[in-house]
Amino acid sequence: MKKIVIFASGSGSNAENIVLHFNKKGSANVVGIFTNNPNAKVLERAKYLNIPSEVFTRQELNEGEILEKLIQLQPDLIVLAGFLLKFPEPIVKAFPNKIVNIHPALLPNYGGKGMYGMNVHRAVFENKEKETGITIHYVNEHYDEGEFIFQKSVNIEDCKSAEEIAERNSVLEQLHFPEIIETLLT
Template sequence: MGKTFKVCVCCSGGGGNFQALIDSQKSVGFTITKLIVDRDCKALERARDNDIPRIVLEKSRLQRSFFEAFDREVPEDTDLIVLAGFMPVIPQDICAKYHMKMINTHPSLLPAYGGKGMYGVRVQEAVLTNHEEFAGCSVHFVSPVVDGGELILQHKIRTRKNETAWDLGGRVFLAENALLPQAIGKIMRERGYLDV
C-alpha cells in the first residue's frame, strides 16, 4: 500500500460509529486525522483516548459562520469526510466543494425513510408503524438533497414481532457500526488505495 488514506470524522453524539472507525483503522487501512464535533459530546473522549486531534465548533455559538469554520478545520489533505451521527445539514456549497468526498450513515434502507426530519428513533418508529418486513442502514455520499446522495452500501435486517423502535434502532446501529468501515474500504478499493 502506498499513500495513507486520510479520514476526517464529524460527530454530534456518543460516537459509537466513530469508535467502530477507530477500531477498524488498521484492519481496513485508513487513518483518522481529525474529529470535528458541533457540541460537547462523548465522541471527544473517544478521540482524546486515542490521541486523535479534535475540535469543537459550537454551532449554537457560531451560527451562520459554522460552515466557514467547518471548512477551515477540515485538513487540506483529507481523502474522505465521514459524517457519523453529525446533525447539522450540510449546505450546498460545502456539498459541492467535497463532492464524492463526504459520506453519511442513515438508519434506513434509503431512499425509504430518508430526508429532513427522519433520523434516530423516528425512522424505526415509521418502519414499525408501516409493518415493514425489513429495516436496515445505508452509507451514501452527501448531496444537497438530505439523504439523497449516491448509495455506497446497505445492510438489511429483518424486523421482529413485538419489537420496540428502540430495540430495532439498537440492532440497526450495530449494523451501521459494521457497515461504515466496509463502505470506507469499498471507496478505498475503487480509488486504488487497496488491492481489489
C-alpha cells in the first residue's frame, strides 16, 4: 500500500480530507502528519483520525532531523497542505518529484514568500480579479515555482470579500486535492 506523509501548519482541513479520502478508497495510508506549529488544529485532527503526528522546529527541519524521519518512513508522496515553511533543498533532493503542494491561487500569480492563505485571498480581492483558483504543483527549492500538476479556476466576480473567495477556493481544494494525489500515486 502506498504511503503519504502530510505537512501542515494550520487547521488541517485539507489533511483531514485527504485522510478520509484514502481511508474510504483503501489505496494509500497517511502514515504521519508533521507540523511546525505546536498549536495547530491539525494535531487535534490527527489524534481524532488516529494518525501519528510530529511537531518540529524550523531548526529540526533545516538541519536534517526531519529528513532522517522521512527516510525512515519512506513515503511514496509528501503532501504540503497548508504548510508555511520553505521546504529545505536536501529534502527536495532526497524525494524528487515526490513532494507536492497546493496553492490557493492560479500560479504564477499570487505566489512566492508570504503569499499563503488569507494573504493570497486579500490580494486577489483587492486587485478585483474576476477569477482565482488552485494550483497543485511539485515542490522545488523555490516558493511556488515547481512544475504545475493541476490548476482549476473559479469565477469570483460576485464575491464581496476575501473570506468569500477563500470559501470558493476551499471547495476546489476539498474536491480536487485528494483526486490529484490519488492520480499521482497510481
